[in-house]
Amino acid sequence: MSEAAYAPPSAEPAAHPIAEFRGVSKRFGEVLAADDLNLSIRTGEFLSFLGPSGCGKTTALRMLAGFESPTSGEVFLDGEVVNDLAPYRRPVNMVFQHYALFPHLTVAQNIGYGLRQRRPKPPRDEIARKVRAALEIVRLEGFENRRIWEMSGGQQQRVALARAIVNEPKLLLLDEPMAALDRKLRKEMQIELQNIQRRLGITFILVTHDQEEALSMSDRICIMRDGRIVQTGTPRELYDQPRNRYVAGFVGTSNFFDGVVERADAYRARVTLGCGIALEGRVLAPVAAGQAVSVSVRPEQIRLARTATGGETGWEVTILNRIFLGEHTEYLVKHDGLGEFMVLTPRQAELSDGPFNAGERLTASWEATSALVLDNDQAPQAN
Amino acid sequence: MTQRGRNLLLLAPAGAWFLVMLVIPLAVVIIFSFGERGPAGGYVPAFTLEQYANLPARWAAFKNTLMLAPAGTLASLLIAYPLAYYLAVRADPRWKTVLLVLVIVPFWTSILIRSYAWIFLLGGRGIPALLDLIGIDNVRLINTPFAVLIGIVYGYLPLMVFPIFVNLDRLDKRLLEASADLGASPWRTFLQVTLPMSLPGIATGCLLVFILLMGEFLIPAILGGGKVFFVGNALVDLFLQSRNWAFGSAVAATLVLLMLVSVTAYMRLIRRLGAQREDVALM
Amino acid sequence: MTKDKDYISKRAFMEELDRYRRGSVTRRHFLGVTGLGTATAVLAASVPALRPRRSWAQGNIGDRVVLATWPNYHDPANFEAFTAATGAAVDMNVFGSNEEMLAKLQAGGSGWDVFVPTNYTITTYVGESLIEPLDLARIPNYDAAAFDPRFAGPGTVDGTVYAVPKNWGTTGFAVNTANLGGLPKPTTWKEFWDITRDAFSGRTMVHDYQLTTIGNALKYFGYSFNSVDTAELAEAEKLLLDAKPHLFAINSDYQPSMRSGDAWMTICWTGDGKQMNRDMPEIEYVLGKEGGELWSDFYAIPKGAPHLDAAYALIDFLLDPAVNAKESLFHGYPTPDKRVDALMPAEVLNDPILYPAAELLDALEFGAAVTLTDPNRAELMARFKSA
Ligand SMILES: Nc1ncnc2c1ncn2[C@@H]1O[C@H](COP(=O)(O)OP(=O)(O)OP(=O)(O)O)[C@@H](O)[C@H]1O
Ligand SMILES: [Mg+2]
Numbered sequence A: 001m002s003e004a005a006y007a008p009p010s011a012e013p014a015a016h017p018i019a020e021f022r023g024v025s026k027r028f029g030e031v032l033a034a035d036d037l038n039l040s041i042r043t044g045e046f047l048s049f050l051g052p053s054g055c056g057k058t059t060a061l062r063m064l065a066g067f068e069s070p071t072s073g074e075v076f077l078d079g080e081v082v083n084d085l086a087p088y089r090r091p092v093n094m095v096f097q098h099y100a101l102f103p104h105l106t107v108a109q110n111i112g113y114g115l116r117q118r119r120p121k122p123p124r125d126e127i128a129r130k131v132r133a134a135l136e137i138v139r140l141e142g143f144e145n146r147r148i149w150e151m152s153g154g155q156q157q158r159v160a161l162a163r164a165i166v167n168e169p170k171l172l173l174l175d176e177p178m179a180a181l182d183r184k185l186r187k188e189m190q191i192e193l194q195n196i197q198r199r200l201g202i203t204f205i206l207v208t209h210d211q212e213e214a215l216s217m218s219d220r221i222c223i224m225r226d227g228r229i230v231q232t233g234t235p236r237e238l239y240d241q242p243r244n245r246y247v248a249g250f251v252g253t254s255n256f257f258d259g260v261v262e263r264a265d266a267y268r269a270r271v272t273l274g275c276g277i278a279l280e281g282r283v284l285a286p287v288a289a290g291q292a293v294s295v296s297v298r299p300e301q302i303r304l305a306r307t308a309t310g311g312e313t314g315w316e317v318t319i320l321n322r323i324f325l326g327e328h329t330e331y332l333v334k335h336d337g338l339g340e341f342m343v344l345t346p347r348q349a350e351l352s353d354g355p356f357n358a359g360e361r362l363t364a365s366w367e368a369t370s371a372l373v374l375d376n377d378q379a380p381q382a383n
Numbered sequence B: 001m002t003q004r005g006r007n008l009l010l011l012a013p014a015g016a017w018f019l020v021m022l023v024i025p026l027a028v029v030i031i032f033s034f035g036e037r038g039p040a041g042g043y044v045p046a047f048t049l050e051q052y053a054n055l056p057a058r059w060a061a062f063k064n065t066l067m068l069a070p071a072g073t074l075a076s077l078l079i080a081y082p083l084a085y086y087l088a089v090r091a092d093p094r095w096k097t098v099l100l101v102l103v104i105v106p107f108w109t110s111i112l113i114r115s116y117a118w119i120f121l122l123g124g125r126g127i128p129a130l131l132d133l134i135g136i137d138n139v140r141l142i143n144t145p146f147a148v149l150i151g152i153v154y155g156y157l158p159l160m161v162f163p164i165f166v167n168l169d170r171l172d173k174r175l176l177e178a179s180a181d182l183g184a185s186p187w188r189t190f191l192q193v194t195l196p197m198s199l200p201g202i203a204t205g206c207l208l209v210f211i212l213l214m215g216e217f218l219i220p221a222i223l224g225g226g227k228v229f230f231v232g233n234a235l236v237d238l239f240l241q242s243r244n245w246a247f248g249s250a251v252a253a254t255l256v257l258l259m260l261v262s263v264t265a266y267m268r269l270i271r272r273l274g275a276q277r278e279d280v281a282l283m
Numbered sequence C: 001m002t003k004d005k006d007y008i009s010k011r012a013f014m015e016e017l018d019r020y021r022r023g024s025v026t027r028r029h030f031l032g033v034t035g036l037g038t039a040t041a042v043l044a045a046s047v048p049a050l051r052p053r054r055s056w057a058q059g060n061i062g063d064r065v066v067l068a069t070w071p072n073y074h075d076p077a078n079f080e081a082f083t084a085a086t087g088a089a090v091d092m093n094v095f096g097s098n099e100e101m102l103a104k105l106q107a108g109g110s111g112w113d114v115f116v117p118t119n120y121t122i123t124t125y126v127g128e129s130l131i132e133p134l135d136l137a138r139i140p141n142y143d144a145a146a147f148d149p150r151f152a153g154p155g156t157v158d159g160t161v162y163a164v165p166k167n168w169g170t171t172g173f174a175v176n177t178a179n180l181g182g183l184p185k186p187t188t189w190k191e192f193w194d195i196t197r198d199a200f201s202g203r204t205m206v207h208d209y210q211l212t213t214i215g216n217a218l219k220y221f222g223y224s225f226n227s228v229d230t231a232e233l234a235e236a237e238k239l240l241l242d243a244k245p246h247l248f249a250i251n252s253d254y255q256p257s258m259r260s261g262d263a264w265m266t267i268c269w270t271g272d273g274k275q276m277n278r279d280m281p282e283i284e285y286v287l288g289k290e291g292g293e294l295w296s297d298f299y300a301i302p303k304g305a306p307h308l309d310a311a312y313a314l315i316d317f318l319l320d321p322a323v324n325a326k327e328s329l330f331h332g333y334p335t336p337d338k339r340v341d342a343l344m345p346a347e348v349l350n351d352p353i354l355y356p357a358a359e360l361l362d363a364l365e366f367g368a369a370v371t372l373t374d375p376n377r378a379e380l381m382a383r384f385k386s387a
Helices: A057-065 A105-115 A124-137 A155-167 A183-200 A211-219 A235-240 A247-248 A346-355 B002-032 B055-090 B093-108 B111-122 B127-133 B145-172 B173-181 B188-195 B199-214 B220-222 B230-240 B245-274 B277-282 C013-022 C030-034 C078-087 C099-109 C119-127 C149-155 C187-198 C212-221 C232-247 C255-260 C270-279 C308-319 C320-332 C358-362 C369-373 C375-387
Strands: A016-029 A032-042 A045-048 A072-077 A091-095 A171-177 A201-209 A220-225 A229-234 A253-263 A268-273 A276-285 A292-296 A303-305 A316-322 A328-335 A339-346 A361-365 A370-376 C038-042 C064-069 C089-094 C163-176 C205-207 C247-250 C265-269 C283-286 C292-300 C363-368
Touching: A016 A057, A016 A201, A032 A057, A032 A201, A032 A211, A032 A229, A045 A057, A045 A211, A057 A072, A057 A091, A057 A171, A057 A201, A057 A253, A057 C187, A091 A155, A091 B173, A091 C292, A105 A124, A105 A155, A105 A201, A124 A155, A155 A171, A155 A183, A155 C247, A183 A201, A183 A211, A201 A211, A211 A235, A211 C163, A220 A235, A220 A346, A229 A235, A229 A247, A247 A370, A247 C212, A253 A276, A253 A339, A268 A292, A276 A292, A303 A339, A316 B093, A328 A361, A339 B093, B002 B245, B055 B145, B055 B199, B055 B230, B055 B245, B055 C375, B111 B127, B111 B145, B111 C089, B145 B199, B145 B220, B188 B199, B199 B245, B220 B230, B230 B245, B230 C099, B230 C375, B245 C255, C013 C265, C078 C089, C078 C308, C099 C119, C099 C369, C119 C149, C119 C292, C149 C163, C149 C292, C163 C212, C163 C270, C187 C205, C187 C212, C187 C265, C205 C212, C205 C232, C212 C232, C212 C265, C212 C369, C212 C375, C232 C247, C232 C375, C247 C369, C255 C270, C265 C270, C270 C283, C292 C308, C358 C363
Parallel strands: A045 A201, A045 A220, A091 A171, A171 A201, A276 A370, C064 C089, C205 C247, C205 C265, C292 C363
Antiparallel strands: A016 A032, A016 A072, A220 A229, A253 A268, A253 A292, A268 A276, A292 A370, A303 A361, A316 A328, A316 A361, A328 A339, C038 C089, C163 C265, C163 C283, C163 C292
């Protein structure tokens, strides 16, 4: 297949939504699997649904594919309400969680399946050509006549991908396509998937509960919890400006110090921790005095030194544990009042001062702007 | 014990059964088929092909069997498949077991009693009387090949339903979603996924029913009124009425041979269908 | 010889089903048509807990006796009385045809103690050494003088008594006169076969039994019921094949179809004729003027009977005139025993179906031994059925 066989990314402004949820809810008996979802998906973007198991990622995807229709709200595809449109009439293809390849068909027949459903049916040689091109894209040339059970897990995953992309869908849905692969293969596939997405310009929606996968591949990530969307944004936005403690905990790692707001303005707040210590932090979303919050400090924003540096508040800590990570070293430290927390030190920093040893007593410090005061409500928030 | 030894041990009970219940009787049948009938019936050792030369005398029985066994198998399939499909795919899972049991319930009663019920249903005061009410008169059902066909389908339906049901029940429903996702309408999904995937069940069901039908004698005897004669009926007569063991053995050996040939041909066909699944898929 | 006093009506079907479950039903039809006379009806033996304690006063005859007989040919109450008196339970094997009984005995290992052969088969059993000569001293209830020699005679072969008489009867045909539509009632076998191929097309039944079906086809031409002459048999075959498309069924279980009205005419045994006529007077029993079959059944002991004492005890018990009269009243067939006749009600003795007039009887023939084993008759019947 020549690259041109696939439609290039839409030339329209990126804001044009290929798909949209408007107030969509889905109820399965007692379970509210999707709760008032509002989201618009831009043409050509790579969007991920990220969240723990059972949070409703697959349900959201299935409503786009047409396997479930929403209990309330509207699902749009290309500007049309498609709530009750049968799956086979939607310009959408899906890569299933367990691939769902047809065991009675060969690899080529699997990939050509979607093309054969078109009316009028494309000529045989055209199907064969497109199948070959798709196999090329997923780097499975020469596997045409293999049976599905003769393929490894990774190869099956590629066949599933080829079977979907060969149809040049407007929207490609991928439900944890790499969950069954080992770590190394998953990394490779992630890169390949990204390349394919860029080359074909198809809008991808990926479901995953692997934050690393979401962070490394997506243009935007939609964090879900208990059927709701907690926050949608680029990986950087989510990392730097998490809406609440849940998002901060899900995207990257962080140290959280729980407490109550003592006083706050639009930019800063002072939080009193349980131990009586007061911490200052930046405010992203307004908080009020008396509110339960967490002060979040990313491990890499904490510095360790043998001698206290001026200007910042220093905390007297003891090193409990050290893990060498190559470029970084991770330390678990303990402060009498703050408790245990993580520090990530770049190798460079250690050249002058480190390495530090377990049991050593040091000073830990961070800039007040690195500390974020986040709502600590465990319940999900509306988008 | 070696692996080989253990394998032999595993196969021993079946092997012994096979030898005692199949190989030895079959050998006896073949030996008898070259013998002669005694003056008061029974068997007298001899070596003659006379019995085989006499086979055309049972041509009608062979013809009936060879026509009604495939017809009965096909009719059973056509009725069993939608039923199995409904049970496996459509039925509310809560009711599945109940419905399945309902399919088996008739098996709790002997085929004899069940076939008897059909004597009344097909007799003059049964279905023909109902047809008469709507203006179709003078329909004869009982003691016709059609009555035998009905009895066969009725009697063997569960044998056809079960393998197909098991097959369809195990069918990964996600494959159906995948097919729909790739643009196939429900009917095309059925033709391209469900049907080919249930071929093994169909093949098993057809084989079971066909083999049993080849040896059938009860249903033709009861619903055919002695006028629809299968090879099985000829055998019963030969062994229990005219006591012509030699000729009976020749008929039996021929029947076994016919079964072997048709089952082998059938297996070939199934295998070819399996290999040519591309055709099915390209429909 | 096959006899059928059993039938199923729609109303009775559930009862029948119930009896089948209890193991006592033995469908005549099933047996006759399929030839699978293996249905074993176990009376008292099936419920060991109910078995009465052995009666020591009668001497030890063992705890069971195996009887091979025809369906519905005994009063179960008599067997219960026998078991109560002797401690031996009666296991009953029910058969569909003499051929089938012979086949089972020829195959060996039948395990029977008593069986019920029909007159014309006894010489074959003797010839094949399958039957035990009877020690009449052990059957005190058998009084040769009391039995009609016409029916008792076939039990004696070359001066040795091998079998003692049970019941006798005739084979004629039954016709539902309501369907004649103005035609005169058929009275001959010629009319039987002609009407079958004409006004009664699709309504006639013949036995699935070579003796009577071929025999009565031979009668069409005036030949002997027992003929084994190849030319005569060829004519009979032609008639049979010609009639076959017009038959409702080839089936010895004719009562259900006759009663439901599906069939209008059938070859018929005395007892069936009597039962149908009693319930539906329009069904009349006719003895063909040309003749036909006269038969009698016997009690005999097969060679190697495992419970010989019990076998003699059972035969003697059943020949007790009081017991025998009960049997006869139960199944409807007359006995050739004067002592039993004395106990029977007058209306039974005067019944023209059960006791046909002497001139009709004289035209009848006993089945001949040769028909049982003649391969040509057997093959003819098979060709007729499979045509
Ligand atoms: N067909 C259904 N019937 C009933 N409940 C369902 C159904 N499908 C999903 N659910 C429920 O809806 C909720 C969301 O399920 P969903 O499959 O969308 O989760 P998910 O985020 O994809 O989880 P995972 O990461 O484990 O795949 C769960 O509580 C699930 O049990
Ligand atoms: Mg999921």
